[in-house]
Amino acid sequence: MNTEPLSCLREGQHARVLSITESGAMRRRLQDIGLIEGTVVECIQKSPSGDPVAYGIRGAVIALRRAQAASVIVQR
DSSP: OOEEEGGGOOTTOEEEEEEEOOOHHHHHHHHHTTOOTTOEEEEEEEOTTSOSEEEEETTEEEEEOHHHHHTEEEEO
């Protein structure tokens, strides 16, 4: 199984969410924007500095900072 943090995806790559390593309010926020187990996420665009990154999640475009995306474990 090829697992990695969401922050490692390159533009145009898709992955399926396996788990979230955050806890508390941040975990809840990530779940509220659609990052739940089984959701397919696409890396749409990285900013020139690499932070934040735009992800396509369930039809919406969401910007996440690298630290937030690193807590989401995905499988390509």
